[in-house]
Amino acid sequence: MSTTILRFVCFLLSVVAFGKACGPSEYRSASGECCPMCNIGSVVLRDCSGDLSTTCKPCPPGTFISEPNGLHNCLTCRNCDESQGLYIQSKCTTIKDTMCDVLDGYHCIDYSDSQCRHAQKHSVCEPGQETKRPGTKTLDTICVNCPQGFFSPSGLNCTKWTDCTSRNEIQTEIGSSVKDVTCTQKRRGRYGLILPVALTPLFSIILCLWLMYKRSVVRSDCSGDLSTTCQPCPPGTFMSEPNGLHRCFTCKHCAESQGLYIQSKCTTIQNTICDVLDGYYCIDYSDSQCRHAEKHRVCRPGQETKTAGTKASDTECVDCAPGFYSPSGLNCIKWTDCAARNEIQTEDGSPVKDVTCEQKPKERYDSQNSKLPASAETTGGVEVVILLFSTGR
Numbered sequence: 001m002s003t004t005i006l007r008f009v010c011f012l013l014s015v016v017a018f019g020k021a022c023g024p025s026e027y028r029s030a031s032g033e034c035c036p037m038c039n040i041g042s043v044v045l046r047d048c049s050g051d052l053s054t055t056c057k058p059c060p061p062g063t064f065i066s067e068p069n070g071l072h073n074c075l076t077c078r079n080c081d082e083s084q085g086l087y088i089q090s091k092c093t094t095i096k097d098t099m100c101d102v103l104d105g106y107h108c109i110d111y112s113d114s115q116c117r118h119a120q121k122h123s124v125c126e127p128g129q130e131t132k133r134p135g136t137k138t139l140d141t142i143c144v145n146c147p148q149g150f151f152s153p154s155g156l157n158c159t160k161w162t163d164c165t166s167r168n169e170i171q172t173e174i175g176s177s178v179k180d181v182t183c184t185q186k187r188r189g190r191y192g193l194i195l196p197v198a199l200t201p202l203f204s205i206i207l208c209l210w211l212m213y214k215r216s217v218v219r220s221d222c223s224g225d226l227s228t229t230c231q232p233c234p235p236g237t238f239m240s241e242p243n244g245l246h247r248c249f250t251c252k253h254c255a256e257s258q259g260l261y262i263q264s265k266c267t268t269i270q271n272t273i274c275d276v277l278d279g280y281y282c283i284d285y286s287d288s289q290c291r292h293a294e295k296h297r298v299c300r301p302g303q304e305t306k307t308a309g310t311k312a313s314d315t316e317c318v319d320c321a322p323g324f325y326s327p328s329g330l331n332c333i334k335w336t337d338c339a340a341r342n343e344i345q346t347e348d349g350s351p352v353k354d355v356t357c358e359q360k361p362k363e364r365y366d367s368q369n370s371k372l373p374a375s376a377e378t379t380g381g382v383e384v385v386i387l388l389f390s391t392g393r
Contacts, residue, residue, distance in 0.1 A: 036359060042056040062092070063075060085119025127153055131143060169183040217245045259282075276290050304332040323335050
């Protein structure tokens, strides 16, 4: 009978021991024991047992653990896939996952844990439209259709149809949202035969001006009844207006060193149209075009990006507030609260790095939360059983 009572008491004590919650810096092993957690950058190799503490192993390359834990496997590092519009902003370490950012020319469509998970390429405005707002890393390009009487062959800007009458020409083809109207020069008549001789020189000059038309320049001036002889602009030059010039203009060069690329190539009737490269912003506008652009500012460690740069404005950076840090210049993160994790702070933080926390030494407690000597840890349970058994008798 006494043997049965002893077994029952031992069973009750085991339930109480295994049902007790572990401390904030401990985890419950498969055997039910509260073991010290492994520090960041490592996982459990062997659980604690008796006086033997937890044995930890470091995370191998390509894996990480960013919190104290009781896991047996590290987490796989994230992949920043270019096919999803991402690039590696900060490489993965054993204590921190990879940080991805959005590629230039893309905008994020899926945010999670303050990071972009998937980005798409900016929309390209179609011919017959113009760009209302350039795309950013967070917003797509906004396109609008050209209003009636305007055209856009490239999807950049809507241009008003040419007024043939104001140029003393006749319209021979109507325009559309993607192309201009077609104007043709009026034929020259032999007005000198019906006008007074005194007006002939003046009228010849006027006729010469009428006969000047774009995409060509003067080869030889008109004389009497002989009209002006024109020559086409050679490759690399253009003339966009009727003129009396003898040389065409040189086409503009869109230099990548100045943050520009060719948006529309030069033709004999239109100069090159340049646009700002992704990752740059314009600092010099002239004639509705950017002449020079500079690369967006990159926020320094200890700062975060307040406003992402666009083609018209630079990136705006701000310093991290006290108690926050930013190792990459992307986002400011609050310092770790070691006390909340039941750890002790061993090193102060700064604007560029977190505080350093270390695990408290493991201590074992009896049922009255009094520290036991090491020799009593394995015998205390038996002493309590014997005491209860003796009392029962």
